[in-house]
Amino acid sequence: MATAEQEQTGEFLLDEKTLREIETMKGAGQWSIVWRRIKKDKMGMLGLYIVLFLILMAFASWILLGFDNWLTEQGVLWGNPYNEYSRNNLFIELWLPGMPKDSPIVLFQHPRHHFAELAKLPPSFAHPFGTDGTGHDMLSRVFFGATVSLALGFIGQMTTVIIGTFLGSIAGFYGGVIDEILQRVIEILYSMPGFILMIFIIVLFEDVNIPGGRYAVVVIFFSLIGWGGTALIVRSNFFSLKQQDFVEAERALGASDMRIIFKHILPNSLAPLIIIVTLGIANTIFLFAALAFFGFGDPNAVSWGDDLNKWQNELLYYPWMPMFPALFIFFTVLGFNLLGDALRDALDPRLKD
Amino acid sequence: MSLKGFIIRRTIYIVPVMLGITLMNFTLINVSPGDPVIVRIGLLQCNSPECYNNAYNREAVEMGLLGQDYYTIPWFNRYVDFVNDLLHFNLGKSWYYTQAGEGIPIAQIIKERAVYTVVLNVLSFFFSLLLATAIGVVSATRQNSFWDRSLTVAMLLGYSMPLFWLAKLLMLLSFQLFNFTGVANKEAFKKPLFLNPNFYKYLILPTLALTLGGLVFMARLVRSQLLEILRQDYITTAKAKGLDNRAVIYKHAFRNGLLPIVTIIGNSLPGLLAGSVMIEAVFGWPGLGTVFLEGALFRDYPMMMATNTIFPLLFLVARLLTDITYVFIDPRIKY
Numbered sequence: 001m002a003t004a005e006q007e008q009t010g011e012f013l014l015d016e017k018t019l020r021e022i023e024t025m026k027g028a029g030q031w032s033i034v035w036r037r038i039k040k041d042k043m044g045m046l047g048l049y050i051v052l053f054l055i056l057m058a059f060a061s062w063i064l065l066g067f068d069n070w071l072t073e074q075g076v077l078w079g080n081p082y083n084e085y086s087r088n089n090l091f092i093e094l095w096l097p098g099m100p101k102d103s104p105i106v107l108f109q110h111p112r113h114h115f116a117e118l119a120k121l122p123p124s125f126a127h128p129f130g131t132d133g134t135g136h137d138m139l140s141r142v143f144f145g146a147t148v149s150l151a152l153g154f155i156g157q158m159t160t161v162i163i164g165t166f167l168g169s170i171a172g173f174y175g176g177v178i179d180e181i182l183q184r185v186i187e188i189l190y191s192m193p194g195f196i197l198m199i200f201i202i203v204l205f206e207d208v209n210i211p212g213g214r215y216a217v218v219v220i221f222f223s224l225i226g227w228g229g230t231a232l233i234v235r236s237n238f239f240s241l242k243q244q245d246f247v248e249a250e251r252a253l254g255a256s257d258m259r260i261i262f263k264h265i266l267p268n269s270l271a272p273l274i275i276i277v278t279l280g281i282a283n284t285i286f287l288f289a290a291l292a293f294f295g296f297g298d299p300n301a302v303s304w305g306d307d308l309n310k311w312q313n314e315l316l317y318y319p320w321m322p323m324f325p326a327l328f329i330f331f332t333v334l335g336f337n338l339l340g341d342a343l344r345d346a347l348d349p350r351l352k353d
Numbered sequence: 354m355s356l357k358g359f360i361i362r363r364t365i366y367i368v369p370v371m372l373g374i375t376l377m378n379f380t381l382i383n384v385s386p387g388d389p390v391i392v393r394i395g396l397l398q399c400n401s402p403e404c405y406n407n408a409y410n411r412e413a414v415e416m417g418l419l420g421q422d423y424y425t426i427p428w429f430n431r432y433v434d435f436v437n438d439l440l441h442f443n444l445g446k447s448w449y450y451t452q453a454g455e456g457i458p459i460a461q462i463i464k465e466r467a468v469y470t471v472v473l474n475v476l477s478f479f480f481s482l483l484l485a486t487a488i489g490v491v492s493a494t495r496q497n498s499f500w501d502r503s504l505t506v507a508m509l510l511g512y513s514m515p516l517f518w519l520a521k522l523l524m525l526l527s528f529q530l531f532n533f534t535g536v537a538n539k540e541a542f543k544k545p546l547f548l549n550p551n552f553y554k555y556l557i558l559p560t561l562a563l564t565l566g567g568l569v570f571m572a573r574l575v576r577s578q579l580l581e582i583l584r585q586d587y588i589t590t591a592k593a594k595g596l597d598n599r600a601v602i603y604k605h606a607f608r609n610g611l612l613p614i615v616t617i618i619g620n621s622l623p624g625l626l627a628g629s630v631m632i633e634a635v636f637g638w639p640g641l642g643t644v645f646l647e648g649a650l651f652r653d654y655p656m657m658m659a660t661n662t663i664f665p666l667l668f669l670v671a672r673l674l675t676d677i678t679y680v681f682i683d684p685r686i687k688y
Contacts, residue, residue, distance in 0.1 A: 192664065193624065195630065200378070316524075
């Protein structure tokens with residue numbers, strides 16, 4: 001392989017692009033090469049920043065709301081002490097030492113509390129995203145909605161990928177009857193548009209009472225029917241990898257099937273899995289938002305899709321009400337798509353345009 | 354094997370898949386909890402149990418449930434009955450769409466509504482294919498130019514935009530510009546349909562939304578396929594022998610790029626169908642998607658079974674057509 005010194009002495013004549021690629025590779029493992037490639041991809045970095053920002057937001061809102069609920073239960077926080085009906089705190093506030101005790105900075109309104117007199121206010125300094133038809137502050141709703149919206153996407157996609165990887169590796173490794181059955185099942189599952197099949201199932205099972213509410217039902221059925229794509233990709237990867245010499249060598253050493261599958265073949269097909277997860281989260285979040293938009297979500301949940309569903313008909317006269325949740329869904333899908341594309345280019349440069 | 358044998362084999366292959374799909378749907382309906390009659394009664398206010406029972410019985414009779422042995426025959430026998438009816442093109446009677454106390458036959462509802470969905474989908478599919486080809490060719494032949502970059506960014510933005518929200522935004526834009534929301538109403542569907550100018554007026558926005566939805570998906574595909582082909586050796590050969598650019602692109606590159614594009618478009622039909630359901634719901638377009646959504650919301654089991662049989666059937670037929678198209682596009686393919 002040519003190095004920079006050789007290039008300087010003129011032993012090799014390499015074009016600029018190849019040299020840059022060599023520079024990228026120098027003294028690095030696979031993952032640091034991937035990271036260096038992503039760092040050069042401006043769109044990919046933009047996607048990464050969006051995704052990181054959203055994840056931070058989801059975690060921050062989750063922790064804040066969790067603490068808030070816990071402290072309220074402990075009786076430490078009181079809403080309006082002069083009003084006995086208001087036993088909950090209405091705002092999440094920031095108080096720093098040195099500030100007057102009775103007027104802390106109001107960060108967010110509690111997502112489940114609303115003030116009827118504040119309904120339908122356009123965006124202003126006090127309410128940057130405006131307020132909705134019942135008097136919730138839209139900024140607070142969007143901030144606290146991030147938890148459910150992102151968590152659903154992550155959990156749904158991770159479960160489908162785990163199920164799909166497991167079934168795909170078994171089918172790809174053993175082949176034969178198992179593989180045939182798996183392929184037929186996938187064929188049946190994939191003949192139905194996912195959105196339509198999900199609506200069908202949610203309607204049938206909306207009365208089921210399980211902890212977690214309706215979204216738990218949605219996620220469970222999503223992971224039961226959504227694993228086909230992952231399984232097919234993992235399966236075809238296994239078909240090509242199990243012919244390789246290193247698997248033969250491992251078998252000669254007396255390794256068990258499970259060891260070969262999970263220790264040797266699976267780590268080698270990690271790259272497509274990472275791409276599936278990243279691009280899949282975008283699709284999953286989009287699917288759940290679409291379901292919620294058409295009224296198949298949980299109307300009691302605080303999530304972007306459900307807010308969108310609630311205020312979609314106000315769009316023509318109060319555009320800010322549905323606009324901001326929709327904007328955040330858009331940014332989330334965009335971020336994950338950008339990051340996924342960048343990861344695909346970085347992990348498998350052959351696919352690059 | 355002959356082409357005819359191939360087509361027959363592929364057509365017969367649809368049967369077991371359809372059996373699997375209907376069996377899955379039927380099982381899901383039968384294991385699901387909840388009573389469709391209660392959903393139908395909805396938020397009925399009753400002071401006494403008798404009032405509630407009366408309402409329950411009235412609804413159940415109207416849905417045709419008490420007359421049949423719905424609750425006594427084991428579900429597998431009912432499945433065999435269902436398949437038998439399906440083979441005779443008898444889809445049963447709707448529980449939600451009723452007329453004079455009796456359900457309208459589903460086959461009739463679907464026959465009436467299918468035309469709206471077909472017009473909307475065929476139009477937007479045609480437009481999006483046309484535009485996607487144009488955009489893909491422009492992007493691929495002028496790679497990294499200003500046009501390519503801006504088109505790629507626009508496609509990426511469109512790709513990340515939820516389709517139902519794109520439709521809503523179009524509605525908002527049209528409302529601001531022309532004071533016209535595009536939500537379909539009765540005057541749009543007066544017969545004769547194709548001579549009714551209002552029909553075309555209300556067709557514009559749904560078609561535009563669905564076109565954009567399919568376009569962003571296909572244009573990315575056409576671009577990457579063309580780029581890959583333009584790097585091949587035979588393109589260099591074609592250029593070297595002095596052909597002009599137009600001939601190279603349309604005669605040599607584009608025809609070879611068609612095959613993967615046809616595959617993915619054929620496989621993406623479920624997505625297009627789902628998109629059609631979304632667009633129809635947003636614009637109140639009374640096609641099959643709306644029928645499906647309303648049937649689902651009111652737990653119209655026969656209607657849900659019917660739509661969930663028709664959608665996969667459409668998809669499987671489309672895939673069959675895709676496979677047959679291959680044979681004509683690519684002479685190398687053996688069947």
